[in-house]
Amino acid sequence: MSPSLRQLAAIKAVCFIACLGPLAQLAWLGFADGLGANPIEYITRHLGTWTLNFLLVTLAVTPLRHISGWHWLIRLRRMLGLYAFFYATLHFLTYIWLDQFFDWASIVKDIAKRPFITAGFTAFLLLIPLAATSNTAMVKRLGGRRWTQLHRSVYAIAIIGVIHYWWLVKKDITLPLLYAVLLGALLGFRALRLARERQRQMNAYL
Amino acid sequence: MLIKRRNDIAPSEITPRTLFEGRREFIKAASATVLAGAALYAGLPRRAWADSKFADLQKSPYSILETPNSLREITTYNNFVEFGFGGKSQPAERAGAMKTRPWTVRIEGLVQKPRTLAIEDILRIAPLEERIYRLRCVEGWSMVIPWVGFPLAALIKQVEPLGSAKFVEFITQMEPAAMPGLSLPYLDWPYTEGLRLDEALHPLTLMAVGLYGDVLPNQNGAPLRLVVPWKYGFKSGKSIVRIRFTDQQPQTSWHIAQPDEYGFYANVNPDVSHPRWSQEKERRIGEFFKRRTLPFNGYAEQVASLYAGMDLRKYY
Structure with missing residues (x-):
């Protein structure tokens, strides 16, 4: 099953709008006084959660493609990845603007001293080159192989992102654990495929 | 006894009312830029002070002059882990x-005179x-x-502690059918907190039974909870069913769970960081800008002498 170009454009448009849902939800809650007693905390958590969600969804594209045979899914991956960066940026801006209100001394201290913030900040920094090289021109300039190598760092970024969440929670690790398991499955799928591929090549060689 | 009351906070430290009350406006304005056009905001009514259940409440010289948070803020944003670890709204819901x-x-x-009251x-x-x-x-x-x-102190007087009593332990109710958090292994249940006897006898240390002139809502620790205003909130045990006088420092729940993060004393101290975040500042619920955290939560004049000569970094 492969959609026509027009269908694909429509799917992309729907996907684009759907990905704005979490932001719209926040805007609605803000408007309807539904962000709770500590709105800044709510906003920060919401945006952080959706950053992780988008990272995982982006990483799910390849396994889904292989399992379902819907290779056109790859056409959505860049958008999903950029949305992960979009929510990460909002999450980061919420922290430096709403939470810390540009108190740079305290931000620098946080990043240096608090492991969960160090992790989150690292993951955010590592996302920047990926977002910057996401357009077709950059793929051509870097060359497919180098581009692929660079973009594999998203595996590390997702792992650091989950660690960031894990280190933040007070005691109940249920949710970070869920993210860790899902991420493990997504990365495990790739590792398994790679191992099988190697085996196949070996067998062919013998 | 001479009752000393601190002059509260210097006027320069207080965020102007117009600023902090502007916070919802600020968030709304920020949202509106995203959600331009969707206009349908009707603020939920705040419950008034008026329907007070307790008559003839005495005013206290220990009260501070700052504006209290709304009843809604106080009753919907809680940590009461017996009702779940999954968010501040769970206690109100459960x-x-x-x-x-x-x-x-x-x-x-x-x-x-041990007693059951x-x-x-x-x-x-x-x-x-x-x-x-x-x-x-x-x-x-x-x-x-x-x-x-x-x-x-008034309750303690009723039971006449022995000279050997040095600490007081406060134990929270366990009602498994109502408290899903009890089935989670994160804390050593029942929730146990403790104070040194002199801390427990300090006139600031309160047994609270109400809020805003009315009986205590369950999520705030009904029907009886401890309030120790110069210590971090987790020291103030909720829904207390047992108070025990001991000669040993009690093993308290959060301290057992994470001894490097939660000390026995847990006095509010901007100079001693929690290992995962700074304690220099705090966000007053309802305000946009963070404010500086004060030593002993602003009660240093009344309580600092309890800890004279102690290394507060070691006894955090």
Whole structure:
């Protein structure tokens, strides 16, 4: 099953709008006084959660493609990845603007001293080159192989992102654990495929 | 006894009312840029002070002059882990199932007269006062809460502690059917907190039975909770069923779970960081800008002498 170009454009448009849902939800809650007693905390958590969600969804594209045979899914991956960066940026801006209100001394201290913030900040920094090289021109300039190598760092970024969440929670690790398991499955799928591929090549060689 | 009251906070430290009240406006304005056009905001009505259940509450010289948080803020943003670890709104959603009558409190241990008191008798131990206190959570937020209660010292007097009693332990109710958090292994249940006897006898230390002139909502620790305003909130045990006098420092729940993060003393101290975040500042619920955290949560004049000569970095 492969959609026509027009269908694909429509799917992309729907996907684009759907990905704005979490932001719209926040805007609605803000408007309807539904962000709770500590709105800044709510906003920060919401945006952080959706950053992780988008990272995982982006990483799910390849396994889904292989399992379902819907290779056109790859056409959505860049958008999903950029949305992960979009929510990460909002999450980061919420922290430096709403939470810390540009108190740079305290931000620098946080990043240096608090492991969960160090992790989150690292993951955010590592996302920047990926977002910057996401357009077709950059793929051509870097060359497919180098581009692929660079973009594999998203595996590390997702792992650091989950660690960031894990280190933040007070005691109940249920949710970070869920993210860790899902991420493990997504990365495990790739590792398994790679191992099988190697085996196949070996067998062919013998 | 001479009652000293701090001059509160310097006027320069207080965020102007117009600024902090502007916070919802700020967030709304920010949202509106995203959600331009969608206009349908009707603020939920705040419950008024008027329907007070406790008559003749005495005003207290220990009350601070800052504006209290709204009843809605105080009753929807809580940590009461027996009702779940999954978010500040869980206690408000779930605590209604807890039975608070009949309720008895067993007072025992190193005392002359161990007693089991019904909540109705406890309410008659001393005249009820309104005490407006700051509350600082170890997580970095704070509120101002108009408690109703009486000094813990009055309750302690009833049981006559022995000379050997050095510490007091406070044990929270366990009602598994109403408290899903009890099935989680994160803390050593029942929730246990403790104070040194001199801390427990300090006139600021309150047994709270109400809030905003009305009976305590379950999520805030009904029917009887401790309030120790110069310590992080987790020290103030909720829904207390047992008070025990000991000669040993009690093993307290959060301290057992994470000894490097939660000390026995847990005095509010901007100079001693939590290992995962700074304690220098706090966000007062309802305000946009963070404010500086004060030593002993602003109660240093009254309580710092309790810790004279102690290394507060070591005894955090």
